[in-house]
Amino acid sequence: MRTLAIYLGAAVIYIVIGVFxxxxxxxxxxxxxxxxxxxWLVPTALERLR
Amino acid sequence: xxxxxxxLEPYAFQRHLGLKIAFVPLLIGSYAPDLFTKWxxxxxxxxxxxxxxxxxxxxxxGWPGFGFTHSLLFGLLIGFILWKIxxxxxxxxxxxxxxxxxxxxxxxDTVGTMLLFPWTFHFNLGAWAYAGQTGRFTDxxxxxxxxxxxxxxxxxxxxxxxxxxxxxxxxxxxxxxxDSTWSWANRLIPRIGLITLYRAAFFYGTCRWIxxxxxxxxxxxxxxxxxxxxPDWVDAATx
Numbered sequence: 001m002r003t004l005a006i007y008l009g010a011a012v013i014y015i016v017i018g019v020f021x022x023x024x025x026x027x028x029x030x031x032x033x034x035x036x037x038x039x040w041l042v043p044t045a046l047e048r049l050r
Numbered sequence: 051x052x053x054x055x056x057x058l059e060p061y062a063f064q065r066h067l068g069l070k071i072a073f074v075p076l077l078i079g080s081y082a083p084d085l086f087t088k089w090x091x092x093x094x095x096x097x098x099x100x101x102x103x104x105x106x107x108x109x110x111x112g113w114p115g116f117g118f119t120h121s122l123l124f125g126l127l128i129g130f131i132l133w134k135i136x137x138x139x140x141x142x143x144x145x146x147x148x149x150x151x152x153x154x155x156x157x158x159d160t161v162g163t164m165l166l167f168p169w170t171f172h173f174n175l176g177a178w179a180y181a182g183q184t185g186r187f188t189d190x191x192x193x194x195x196x197x198x199x200x201x202x203x204x205x206x207x208x209x210x211x212x213x214x215x216x217x218x219x220x221x222x223x224x225x226x227x228x229d230s231t232w233s234w235a236n237r238l239i240p241r242i243g244l245i246t247l248y249r250a251a252f253f254y255g256t257c258r259w260i261x262x263x264x265x266x267x268x269x270x271x272x273x274x275x276x277x278x279x280x281p282d283w284v285d286a287a288t289x
Contacts, residue, residue: 011257018261031254040246
């Protein structure tokens with residue numbers, strides 16, 4: 001459930017950015033990079049900081 | 051043309067074919083027909099110079115033009131080359147499946163594809179308007195106002211129905227063992243990163259479907275027209 005919540009949070013942010021800056025969602029490569037940062041690197045960094 | 055179907059269809063095939071296919075070439079195949087042409091259809095500006103096809107429809111789907119990239123023969127040829135160069139039958143077959151899915155999906159619009167190239171007949175159902183020639187934004191607005199976006203929605207719903215293909219367990223059991231590319235990549239990226247990359251196309255297709263829909267109908271006020279060949283407010287291209 002925690003993983004799902006992280007993905008949903010990442011999706012909401014991606015959609016909001018995409019709606020206002022449509023260039024952001026023109027590439028699957030950008031999306032993959034964003035997803036790596038949002039659901040893997042950031043949560044991992046936050047866990048290490050705790 | 052389709053906007054999100056090409057991101058989502060590979061997961062549906064994956065669900066049914068399991069270990070018989072490799073996901074990476076399947077996804078590459080699904081993107082392949084538009085990989086080197088889409089930017090020139092819409093046009094880009096590089097160092098102040100605008101690069102755009104004079105006749106985007108002819109360039110994208112026609113002959114003379116790059117329409118042959120949307121043919122079954124082209125998919126077979128690239129699949130064969132991948133098989134022989136990489137020595138991987140599963141890469142070749144998976145590429146062909148992804149590529150053919152793209153070609154068949156694009157027969158849904160008003161231009162269609164030359165499926166049986168060198169025969170230059172365009173197979174087209176005419177279910178939704180092809181509007182690539184109008185530029186990226188009008189094309190997006192038209193696509194997300196017509197039957198095309200409903201076709202994408204089918205794949206999103208199907209993907210959610212088949213949610214197990216997106217799980218870590220499924221990745222470990224079916225995706226990773228089917229293709230040595232993953233174990234090679236695992237030397238650089240931890241498993242959790244690979245799983246994230248595996249899910250990326252589904253994330254991308256679903257999120258941008260929602261975002262473009264909001265953009266077209268909340269931020270802007272483009273009218274929906276889900277009738278066959280719609281939306282009627284855009285100048286749909288034909289072969």
